[in-house]
Amino acid sequence: MSASVAVDIVPTANSLDLYGQPNTHFAFSLSGNVQISIASPFSLFERRKAVRILLQSVQLTFDGQSEVITNALGYSSLRLCSITRELVSVPMELSNSGQEDDDEPARWNVVFDLPIPGWLPASQSFAPGDFGGSSQYCLHAVVKYILIDDYKHSNWSLSSIYSPFRSRERSVDAYKTIKVRRFAEPPTDAPVPPAPMLDYLLRAPAQPVEPQPDSAIPVPPHILSKIQILASVPQRTDICDNMVPFHIRLRTQDLEGAECKRLEVTKMTIDIVQEERCRQVARVKDAAAFDCKFPVAAPELQPPNRALLNPHNMAEMYQLGLCPNPSTDAMRMVASSSLLPFVDSGVHVFTGDTHIFIEDADKDAGKWYTMETLVPIAHHLGSSEPGSDWEGSHVVRPSTTGPLYDVSHALKLTISVQYTMPDTGAVASAALTFTLPLTMARMPPPLPPRDLFPALYNMMCLPDGAFPPPPTSASVLPGGHGLPVYSQLFDASGNRKVDDMPLPRYAPAGSSPDHPDDHTVVVDSCLTNEKLQPRTVSASSST
Structure with a gap:
């Protein structure tokens, strides 16, 4: 043997x-x-x-x-x-x-x-x-x-x-x-604050808006264009969360007092949508754009020039012609799924006096009408019918971009408004529809508290995905997880790399290397600050 x-x-x-x-x-x-x-x-x-x-x-x-x-x-x-x-x-x-x-x-x-x-x-x-x-x-x-x-x-x-x-x-x-x-970010043992909110300034369309089915009269475009809408969504949402915070503020600008009293908001519909897109290789401009943005493998490394290491079982059947070719010339498929629970319609009906802009008649007021709510999310989206084609993954997935497969999320907002015509007294209606981008991300599990017993802290087995954080967080990691990797210390031959930056000159404790008698030590720090700016989103209207 x-x-x-x-x-x-x-x-x-x-x-x-x-x-x-x-x-x-x-x-x-x-x-x-x-x-x-x-x-x-x-x-x-x-x-x-x-x-x-x-x-x-x-x-x-x-x-x-x-x-x-x-x-x-x-x-x-x-x-x-x-x-x-x-x-x-x-x-x-x-x-x-x-x-x-x-x-x-x-x-x-x-x-x-x-x-x-x-x-x-x-x-x-x-x-x-x-x-x-x-x-x-x-x-x-x-x-x-x-x-x-x-x-x-x-x-x-x-x-x-x-x-x-x-x-x-x-x-x-x-x-x-x-x-x-x-x-979305490295792990930490500190409490994670809520994600900051992004503000979107929404504008009503300038063209005429078709009326809703229960009304035959559209709202005049010059009335709708005077409505200001400021919507806020989180910068990112953990896919494990059950709720998504949403804030909206409405008011009118440069609208006469008589017109403000005739305008009312009756209801609001909120939906969170997950959209998945599949496409073929080199047949869609989106795939080509991804190739330009990210360095995918060279053409000589692509199938069939070099086979994949772990292809799907259906790959060989398609290559041998045992599976029928697509009957259409479709270049992409899109599957859209609502993340709302089955029992939640997403419709918020305003009760009482719905003339929310009546105080805008006072030129010195200009107050915002504010609504804050939590939109529920269902993590299991049901299943498709047997024998049907692809209709999505039926689970909440993180937002991602790839050459063949994308996942995106959006909050779809529909505001229903009514306006009483001054001449006839007839009630006109319109539905303003907006789409706000959302980012669903995976958040890392938290690290254990630093004040644990050090020996126990070093022996604890942290959850998968907790390491390695960036060098700035190395101080909170147990054991050698904060040490540099092997390739940073040694070259391909196993020889230690030479650091071009020399070590500081020796000085006794309590004094600096340049001024041994000076007990003042200056430490330079680098801080970064990013400010979020409001964004403007063009609106579309529908019945």
Whole structure:
């Protein structure tokens, strides 16, 4: 029996966590080791012999892929990235001598540290029924070696020198799925304040608005154009939250007092929508725009020039022509789902006196009519009918952008207004419809409090996704999680990198290096401040 050589990939963490918005200037570290195991073959007639191999190469590849499957679009795939590193610079001999009789094989760990681009979308699985879009990542290790025949050449001889060259090169590989998660911000042990609100100044359309079905008279456009609407939504919303805060303020501007008394707001409809878009490769301008913005893999690395490492089972069936081609020339599919619970219609009917602008007749007043509410969110959106085409993932997903698959969220607002015509007394009506963009994001789990017992703090196993935070948060991390990665200290040959910035000159305690007798130490700090500005959104109107 031949010797047993096995390989396994052991990453440091169960997932690769990215922080912030996708950015080509950011990179994150994926570290771990490639484990090589050697076991001697079992024999009934003689003692187990030690195994010697000449390790030629350990090649590790991080591969990302995106796929789309729908009845209307068929199957389409794209390689997002392919990062390959050679972990062994020169051949080396490995042997399990002294461990050949052990039940456990001899193991060697080859350490790796790969820089992963910060623009990659998070891992996404297909919707029920294997429809929709997905993004997956995996590590692929290929170990090449030569088995040295040490059974016949126990003593040194000239033939033992050429033994490795007479042996056939062998290879063994392994795969490991890597889950990529993206969080809106790094973890912290401090209380997280609510997300700031973004203000949108909404404007009514200047063209005539069609009346609602229960009225045959439209509201005059010059009346609607005098209505000012200021809506506020969170800068981001955690996908685990059950409510989304929403604020709206209304008033009129430069509208005569008599007109203000004839204008009223009867109801308001609020809905939160999740929109998923799937598209084919190189057939939609959105995909081309993504390629220009983010450096996807080169054309020679794309299928069918190079097959995906972990394609969907349907990929081969489409390539062999066993699945019918799409009957239409559709380039994209859009699935829209409401995130409101089934029992919530989203309609808010105003009761009492609905002439909310009556005080605007006083030119010195100009008060806002304010309404604040919490919009509920359902995390399970139901299921599609059997046999139907893709209708969405049926769960709340983070907002994301990719070359083949996008997820976006929006708050749709409809304001119903009525106006009493001065001549006839007839009631005219109109519905003003606005769409406000929302960002649904994943928030990291909190870190344990700093005031815990230090030993217990260091021993605690934090939830997945808590590491690694940026260097500014290293002080709150236990143990060595705040230390720099290996590649920052050593080069590819294992030599320590030389820091161009020299260490400060020695000075006794209580004095500065430049002025030993001066006990004043000046520390420079860099602060950043970002201000949110109100945004203007053009409005559309509907019946």
